[in-house]
Amino acid sequence: MPRIEDNARDEHFWHAIAERYDVAPGPINLENGYFGRMTRDVAQDYQRNIDFINRNNSLPVRQHFDEIQSIEIRDRVAGLLGVAPASVALTSRASDALQSLIRNYNGLQPGDQLLICDLEYHSVAYAMRWVAQQRGLEVIEISHKHPATHESVVTRYREAFERYPRLKLMALTHVTHRTGLVLPVQDIVAAAKEHGVDVILDGAHALGQIEFDLQALGVAFAGYNLHKWIGGPLTLGFMYIDPQRLTDIDPDMGNQHYPEPDIRNRAPYGTTNIPAWLTLPRVLQEHLDMGGTQAKGARLNYLRDLWVSEARKMPGIEVLIEDDPRLRCAITSLRFTHLQDQQPMVERLLKDYNLFTVARDGSACGSCIRITVGFTTTLDDINQLVNALRELSQGN
Numbered sequence: 001m002p003r004i005e006d007n008a009r010d011e012h013f014w015h016a017i018a019e020r021y022d023v024a025p026g027p028i029n030l031e032n033g034y035f036g037r038m039t040r041d042v043a044q045d046y047q048r049n050i051d052f053i054n055r056n057n058s059l060p061v062r063q064h065f066d067e068i069q070s071i072e073i074r075d076r077v078a079g080l081l082g083v084a085p086a087s088v089a090l091t092s093r094a095s096d097a098l099q100s101l102i103r104n105y106n107g108l109q110p111g112d113q114l115l116i117c118d119l120e121y122h123s124v125a126y127a128m129r130w131v132a133q134q135r136g137l138e139v140i141e142i143s144h145k146h147p148a149t150h151e152s153v154v155t156r157y158r159e160a161f162e163r164y165p166r167l168k169l170m171a172l173t174h175v176t177h178r179t180g181l182v183l184p185v186q187d188i189v190a191a192a193k194e195h196g197v198d199v200i201l202d203g204a205h206a207l208g209q210i211e212f213d214l215q216a217l218g219v220a221f222a223g224y225n226l227h228k229w230i231g232g233p234l235t236l237g238f239m240y241i242d243p244q245r246l247t248d249i250d251p252d253m254g255n256q257h258y259p260e261p262d263i264r265n266r267a268p269y270g271t272t273n274i275p276a277w278l279t280l281p282r283v284l285q286e287h288l289d290m291g292g293t294q295a296k297g298a299r300l301n302y303l304r305d306l307w308v309s310e311a312r313k314m315p316g317i318e319v320l321i322e323d324d325p326r327l328r329c330a331i332t333s334l335r336f337t338h339l340q341d342q343q344p345m346v347e348r349l350l351k352d353y354n355l356f357t358v359a360r361d362g363s364a365c366g367s368c369i370r371i372t373v374g375f376t377t378t379l380d381d382i383n384q385l386v387n388a389l390r391e392l393s394q395g396n
């Protein structure tokens with residue numbers, strides 16, 4: 001078994017992995033953060049499952065999926081996190097899980113405070129503000145400076161906990177979609193606990209590219225999807241609730257489908273994408289064939305470090321994420337320092353260099369360009385990016 005770092009550089013291995021994907025001709029995709037591609041095998045299995053369910057309609061769903069397969073699938077999802085199946089409920093996306101946790105958390109009294117930061121995903125920030133408005137709570141919004149350090153992020157939270165003694169609940173994003181910063185979850189959760197603040201963790205971008213142990217992180221409530229770095233069909237997500245904290249989350253909209261106590265009542269009720277869920281065993285097999293989270297994360301970090309190490313030397317470009325291995329992942333944003341709005345550079349990267357990226361704003365550090373490598377990214381793609389950044393930074 002090669003060392004994980006050697007495997008990350010093994011172009012032969014990753015070329016074979018890239019060959020598992022069907023990729024349409026077109027721009028080089030450096031925006032792999034929206035959702036992950038499925039491998040050809042997964043896409044074919046998904047198509048078979050669509051055909052099967054479409055031909056057979058509700059019969060196999062009522063006889064097999066509802067009572068048997070959905071339980072087996074939940075066991076598989078729980079296994080992915082190394083947690084008890086009773087702590088997992090399937091949802092259609094991370095947002096469903098997170099919104100349900102936020103709106104059904106029952107430990108809040110009028111006048112209590114909620115905490116969010118500038119790096120939260122929209123659906124999470126919206127839900128926190130909405131809950132506050134409905135229940136007479138106050139939302140405290142903090143921001144982080146970039147480039148952030150482990151210390152600067154933890155200190156920012158510690159200051160907030162000390163300054164706002166009525167804080168009861170906070171959102172925390174494991175990997176922010178804006179800049180790619182990996183937040184030091186374990187230390188933040190520990191500090192929150194000291195101040196009696198509960199944490200709802202948004203793990204959408206962490207699962208499949210960052211190894212973590214939920215129990216070690218100290219997280220009681222979390223939401224995930226399987227369609228980013230695990231490689232499942234779109235519309236697969238789940239929530240996690242520490243079984244000892246289940247009563248802190250009310251059933252969603254009065255859901256009584258399962259005899260209480262049952263975490264599945266905390267998930268929004270409704271028909272799910274059954275063919276997509278039936279594809280999960282194939283998805284998890286592919287994930288393992290690629291070496292699982294450890295190998296995938298190491299490859300993504302290797303590719304990311306290749307372009308970042310060059311971009312750092314370019315005057316006029318600021319890379320927003322430090323190289324601290326605890327803070328970086330496949331996603332890293334940068335800024336051309338002479339521009340307020342980075343969108344024109346995104347357009348030039350596409351038009352002049354055939355590189356597809358995305359501008360992100362909303363974080364206190366301002367507009368930035370998000371570059372996200374993926375499993376089909378090649379060394380040629382990275383060279384193309386580095387050349388483009390060099391030319392653009394020289395004002396070409």
Ligand SMILES: Cc1ncc(COP(=O)(O)O)c(C=O)c1O
Binds near residue numbers: 095096
């Ligand atoms: C940080 C983060 N959280 C949550 C989500 C929402 O995930 P989903 O599309 O599964 O609702 C996203 C999606 O891009 C995200 O980037």
